[in-house]
Amino acid sequence: MVAPSRKKLLLIGRSGSGKSSMRSIIFSNYTAFDTHRLGATIDVEHSQLRFLGNVTLNLWDCGGQNSFIENYLTTQRDHIFNLVEVLIYVFDIGSQEVPKDMETFKRCLDNLQEFSPNAKVFVLLHKMDLVRVDRREQVFNATMMTLHAHANEFKFQLTGFATSIWDESLYKAWSAIVCSLMSNISALQSELETFAKVSSVQEVVLFEKTTFLLVAHATSDDMDSSSQADPKRFEKISNIIKSYRQSVSKLRTQLHSISLLSNNCVAVLEPLTSNTIIMTVLPKHSADTNMVISNIKASKTRFEELESKSNDLP
Amino acid sequence: MISQGTREQKILLMGLRRGGKSSIRQVIFHGMQPIETLYLESTTKPTSEKLSSLANFVIEEIPGQVDVTNPEFESSKVFKGASTVIYVIDSQDEYLLSLQNVVQVISQGYKIDRNIHFEILIHKVDGLSEDFRLDTKRDIIQRINDDLVDIGAYDADVTFHMTSIFDQSIVEALSRIIQKLVPELSSLTQLLDMFCMRTGVEKAFVFEASSKIYLATDSSPVDAEIYQVCSDFIDVSADLGGLYGTSANTGNSDGREFSTSRFNNGSVICLTRLIKGCLLVCLCTSETDNKITLVEFNADVFREGMEKIYA
Ligand SMILES: Nc1nc2c(ncn2[C@@H]2O[C@H](COP(=O)(O)OP(=O)(O)OP(=O)(O)O)[C@@H](O)[C@H]2O)c(=O)[nH]1
Ligand SMILES: Nc1nc2c(ncn2[C@@H]2O[C@H](COP(=O)(O)OP(=O)(O)O)[C@@H](O)[C@H]2O)c(=O)[nH]1
Ligand SMILES: [Mg+2]
Ligand SMILES: [Mg+2]
Numbered sequence: 001m002v003a004p005s006r007k008k009l010l011l012i013g014r015s016g017s018g019k020s021s022m023r024s025i026i027f028s029n030y031t032a033f034d035t036h037r038l039g040a041t042i043d044v045e046h047s048q049l050r051f052l053g054n055v056t057l058n059l060w061d062c063g064g065q066n067s068f069i070e071n072y073l074t075t076q077r078d079h080i081f082n083l084v085e086v087l088i089y090v091f092d093i094g095s096q097e098v099p100k101d102m103e104t105f106k107r108c109l110d111n112l113q114e115f116s117p118n119a120k121v122f123v124l125l126h127k128m129d130l131v132r133v134d135r136r137e138q139v140f141n142a143t144m145m146t147l148h149a150h151a152n153e154f155k156f157q158l159t160g161f162a163t164s165i166w167d168e169s170l171y172k173a174w175s176a177i178v179c180s181l182m183s184n185i186s187a188l189q190s191e192l193e194t195f196a197k198v199s200s201v202q203e204v205v206l207f208e209k210t211t212f213l214l215v216a217h218a219t220s221d222d223m224d225s226s227s228q229a230d231p232k233r234f235e236k237i238s239n240i241i242k243s244y245r246q247s248v249s250k251l252r253t254q255l256h257s258i259s260l261l262s263n264n265c266v267a268v269l270e271p272l273t274s275n276t277i278i279m280t281v282l283p284k285h286s287a288d289t290n291m292v293i294s295n296i297k298a299s300k301t302r303f304e305e306l307e308s309k310s311n312d313l314p
Numbered sequence: 315m316i317s318q319g320t321r322e323q324k325i326l327l328m329g330l331r332r333g334g335k336s337s338i339r340q341v342i343f344h345g346m347q348p349i350e351t352l353y354l355e356s357t358t359k360p361t362s363e364k365l366s367s368l369a370n371f372v373i374e375e376i377p378g379q380v381d382v383t384n385p386e387f388e389s390s391k392v393f394k395g396a397s398t399v400i401y402v403i404d405s406q407d408e409y410l411l412s413l414q415n416v417v418q419v420i421s422q423g424y425k426i427d428r429n430i431h432f433e434i435l436i437h438k439v440d441g442l443s444e445d446f447r448l449d450t451k452r453d454i455i456q457r458i459n460d461d462l463v464d465i466g467a468y469d470a471d472v473t474f475h476m477t478s479i480f481d482q483s484i485v486e487a488l489s490r491i492i493q494k495l496v497p498e499l500s501s502l503t504q505l506l507d508m509f510c511m512r513t514g515v516e517k518a519f520v521f522e523a524s525s526k527i528y529l530a531t532d533s534s535p536v537d538a539e540i541y542q543v544c545s546d547f548i549d550v551s552a553d554l555g556g557l558y559g560t561s562a563n564t565g566n567s568d569g570r571e572f573s574t575s576r577f578n579n580g581s582v583i584c585l586t587r588l589i590k591g592c593l594l595v596c597l598c599t600s601e602t603d604n605k606i607t608l609v610e611f612n613a614d615v616f617r618e619g620m621e622k623i624y625a
Binding site for chain 2: 241243244250253257263265
């Protein structure tokens with residue numbers, strides 16, 4: 001057995017920006033509503049999460065009150081910024097102190113460049129629900145411009161997402177963050193493509209079991225060209241199934257699988273390996289899902305092998 | 315027997331301002347998130363919702379500022395033809411004014427038609443602690459009943475419900491309220507009992523697909539958790555389907571549909587489309603492959619039975 005590799009993720013941003021909320025929703029099955037119970041984080045809260053079996057995400061949720069931030073950037077800076085794989089910087093889009101937020105962001109990048117120059121940087125423009133729907137894109141683009149300008153002097157590439165705990169956007173961002181740490185995604189992806197061809201399905205989507213984050217997907221050409229499918233479907237599926245799972249737990253059991261047969265869509269959602277769930281979408285009007293279910297069972301071993309491939313990048 | 319198929323059944327939604335009437339309408343009939351109701355503006359004109367399924371219902375919100383004691387209030391016009399009056403009391407607020415008002419509403423409605431069902435919602439109970447909730451309920455019921463006796467309306471048909479838009483209690487209450495108005499309820503219940511017995515199913519509901527109000531269920535008691543999961547599965551199957559197709563999952567598409575959701579303890583929820591915008595959703599606790607086929611087959615039989623009732 002390969003020892004799981006550990007990846008340090010830093011979660012930083014002003015107090016109240018929503019860091020602990022998003023962590024609790026993605027990794028601890030909170031609902032958006034539950035996050036009102038969270039108190040301010042004191043210092044750093046560490047959590048360790050296994051992802052696809054052989055990677056351990058070591059998440060540092062850094063409490064954002066001024067005095068803590070001051071410590072991270074001075075006395076504790078090597079402790080905080082050393083060996084970081086990913087920095088996730090959360091901006092509260094409704095913040096009244098934008099210049100100060102920018103200043104702190106720059107100081108963080110400065111330290112990151114010194115201690116972990118190869119880290120990836122994600123910026124989440126959070127609480128987007130507070131911005132009027134028709135203004136969101138503009139607000140996002142304008143803020144990203146400002147951030148790029150501030151980060152200009154550093155060699156990091158910024159990847160930005162607009163997020164809110166009140167919709168599915170959180171899943172898109174976190175799937176991108178976590179998958180950026182996995183070395184076997186492209187292998188899983190091509191295996192899914194083979195599966196889609198062999199089973200002649202419209203689409204196959206692979207999710208991690210506990211977080212329900214998207215791992216990879218393969219879409220057939222004829223579905224790609226028909227623009228009927230929702231472009232945000234993957235994060236929406238994560239959101240829908242995760243809240244349904246919460247609901248099922250009230251019956252003191254867990255969700256095993258789903259099969260849908262309707263005019264719009266024929267699909268099955270089944271456990272694949274011990275860490276993944278696979279959703280396959282069949283051509284409309286397919287009458288039988290048994291065939292694809294046996295194909296799923298047959299490919300289980302292959303996917304298990306791929307998943308457990310060493311994750312350490314050379 | 316009178317055929318009620320074409321007649322609209324009028325349901326009035328009454329109560330003082332900010333009691334939660336519009337919130338209930340929005341959450342149930344327009345899919346609004348409960349939290350979004352904070353931004354609802356005060357209703358000034360009577361506003362109504364239609365629910366066309368096993369019968370045609372019109373739910374009409376009477377704005378809270380309408381004063382029923384004002385001589386200009388045309389009580390005969392408002393109450394005439396109403397099957398039900400739903401009265402919303404804000405349990406988080408000082409409710410004495412509401413109690414006075416509801417008694418006036420009942421006394422006027424009762425004068426016009428003794429058969430009106432008065433359904434009192436003790437609403438917003440999410441804000442009350444467990445103990446306080448029971449005390450409030452007891453207090454409200456006691457006071458209203460005392461007052462009704464005083465005005466000689468002690469035999470008015472009054473039912474109380476504890477509700478909140480933040481959980482299933484509001485849909486549960488509306489389901490119970492609307493079921494009283496489904497003329498064929500007893501035939502449907504019998505049909506459902508037969509379906510459950512023949513199929514070996516624990517619980518079966520007939521839901522109206524878009525509001526997720528259940529219009530009928532078999533005669534075994536309703537377990538809130540089972541109801542909730544069945545109702546959530548309707549959302550899951552509609553939402554997932556909606557990601558891949560356009561034919562909107564509205565009350566009118568009575569096309570073929572059969573979805574299942576399996577659980578680790580061996581139980582399964584099955585969902586299938588019936589007629590008139592209804593869904594049959596049932597829970598089987600012990601699952602075998604044959605069971606699902608049996609459910610699918612017997613659901614077709616049930617649908618045919620329903621078609622006969624509504625022919
Ligand atoms: N409107 C809105 N509120 C949010 C969102 N995300 C989080 N919140 C709320 O913001 C408040 C603070 O969130 P936390 O997650 O505790 O903030 P934090 O960044 O961990 O704060 P510190 O621990 O002090 O650094 C909570 O009441 C959340 O419910 C969002 O996307 N939209
Ligand atoms: N806590 C809580 N608040 C509610 C509930 N239902 C409605 N409200 C709130 O009550 C307020 C008034 O609601 P509205 O529907 O406009 O009242 P109306 O005047 O009776 O139509 C809104 O701020 C709602 O968010 C509930 O079940 N619980
Ligand atoms: Mg926190
Ligand atoms: Mg109103």
